[in-house]
Amino acid sequence: MSAFSGNFSNKLDAKGRVSIPADFRSVLAPPGSKARIVLRPSPLHPCLEGCTEAHFQALTDRLDTMDPFSAEYxxxxxELHGQTIKLELDDDxxxxxxxxxxxxxxxxGTVKFxxxxxxxxxxxxxxxxxxLADLNAARRARALTRSSGAA
Amino acid sequence: MSAFSGNFSNKLDAKGRVSIPADFRSVLAPPGSKARIVLRPSPLHPCLEGCTEAHFQALTDRLDTMDPFSAEYxxxxxELHGQTIKLELDDDxxxxxxxxxxxxxxxxGTVKFxxxxxxxxxxxxxxxxxxLADLNAARRARALTRSSGAA
DNA sequence: TGTATAGTCACGGGATATCATGGCGATTAG
DNA sequence: CTAATCGCCATGATATCCCGTGACTATACA
Known part of the structure; x- marks a missing residue:
């Protein structure tokens, strides 16, 4: 597997440690090697967004296509660099x-991946x-709308 | 065969294991190789929906055409990845x-495919x-309605 | 045609590996 | 010297693997 799929609830202990779900770890790094994650605030939601270093690199590549003196740049x-944290996973x-x-x-206590x-x-x-519940509700509404329109 | 057809009842054992119907397995993977299934909640019914990785890939391909920073993306x-579970079938x-x-x-105890x-x-x-019964009833009702002109 | 044989399949059980998580102790910084 | 941080090990729970068994089917053979 090479994509982050599914959702997982893991505990945050007293020291602020969390296990990264095993499924995600296997995406982050080949088994055995040190995995790293890049974290930054989601621009859309009150949550953190994580990815591989490679993907972060791909995101920042987009900067190269922009006018470096523009406000957009x-x-x-x-947004990309200012609040980004790179973390390394421990052996566990x-x-x-x-x-x-x-x-x-x-x-x-518990966070959701x-x-x-x-x-x-x-x-x-x-x-x-x-x-997730909100999205499902929207999806269901869309599906129902479609079917009643077609029937 | 290259389509999922028919319906089958298989048992869920104490460990939560269930045999995927042999007919479905032959659609999921060429005999001998590891079969994988992608499962996610149905948008319309209280059931799980399964498909091949290839079919799921086709669904997610659409993402690549979208702006990765947009709310739509x-x-x-x-929706696609957040509730998706990728499972591998064991040797049985x-x-x-x-x-x-x-x-x-x-x-x-028993689930229905x-x-x-x-x-x-x-x-x-x-x-x-x-x-299934509901669908048959609806079908019968439609047929009757048509033949009698109006119901 | 009737019977024996081999194959497939669903299902159960038990041994083993993996994972999440708690806790301890060493190491480092202040 | 104290406190925070990091690496490591212990543990219970869960998942994974590998085996055996019985039902049913298809095939071979007399």
């Missing part, structure tokens, strides 16, 4: 989330569940 | 359904039977 560069597949982030996102393919998100448990 | 990616053609799913869909061609569904036995 400045905004995107700041865990990483330590900085206390500031834990406080900022209201993480308490949601796969988005090339990236994944880390939510406060309840908020993450809500996000 | 985020929604679709979460079985797979393990996560406990959370078993609870969520009320699976107990219903082929939908490119995909298939996994229902709690009684609900799946009901689904």
């Amino acid at each position: 400045d905004d995107l560069a700041t 597949g865990r990483t330590v989330l900085p206390l500031s982030l834990i406080a900022e996102y209201g993480f308490s 949601i796969g988005l393919g090339r990236t994944f998100q880390i939510w406060e448990q309840a908020a993450g569940d809500q996000r | 985020d929604d679709l990616a979460t 053609g079985r797979t393990v359904l996560p406990l959370s799913l078993i609870a969520e869909y009320g699976f107990s 219903i082929g939908l061609g490119r995909t298939f569904q996994i229902w709690e036995q009684a609900a799946g039977d009901q689904r």
Whole structure:
């Protein structure tokens, strides 16, 4: 597998450590080698967004296509680099989330990992569940609309 | 055969394992090789929907044409990947359904596989039977309505 | 045609590996 | 010297693998 899929709930211990789901670890690095993740605030949601270093590189490549003196360049560069944290996983597949982030996102006890393919998100448990539920409701509404239109 | 057809009832054992019907296995992978299935919640029914990795790939291909920073991308990616489970079949053609799913869909003892061609569904036995019965009833009603001109 | 044989399949059980998580102790910084 | 951080090990739970068994089917053979 080479994409982040599924959602997982893992515990944040007293020291701010969390296990990265094993499925995600296998995407982040070939088994055996040190895995690293790149984390930054989601531009859309109250959650963290994580990806591989390679994917982050691909995102920043986009900067090279932009006018380096434009406001857009400045905004995107700041967004991408200004709040990005690179973390290394320990031998148990865990990483330590900085206390500031834990406080900022209201993480308490359990966090939710949601796969988005090339990236994944880390939510406060309840908020993450809500996000999925909202999407499902919308999907269901779309499906029903379609079928009643066709019938 | 290259489509999921027919319906089958198989048992869920104490460990949450279930045999994938042999007919479906032959669609999922050439005999001998490891078969994988992609499962996600049905948008319309209280059941799981399964398909091949290739079919899922076709669904996610659409993401590559979208702006990865847009809300649309985020929604679709979460919808597609966020609740997707990729399972590998063991040498006996079985797979393990996560406990959370078993609870969520009320699976107990026996589950029903219903082929939908490119995909298939996994229902709690009684609900799946009901689904088929409902469809037949609706079909009969339509036929009667047509023949009598109006009902 | 009736019977024996081999194959496939669903299903159960038990041994083993993997994972998430708690805790301890060493190491480092202040 | 104290406190925070990091690496390592212990543990329970879960998943994975590998085996055997019985039902049913298809094939071979007399």
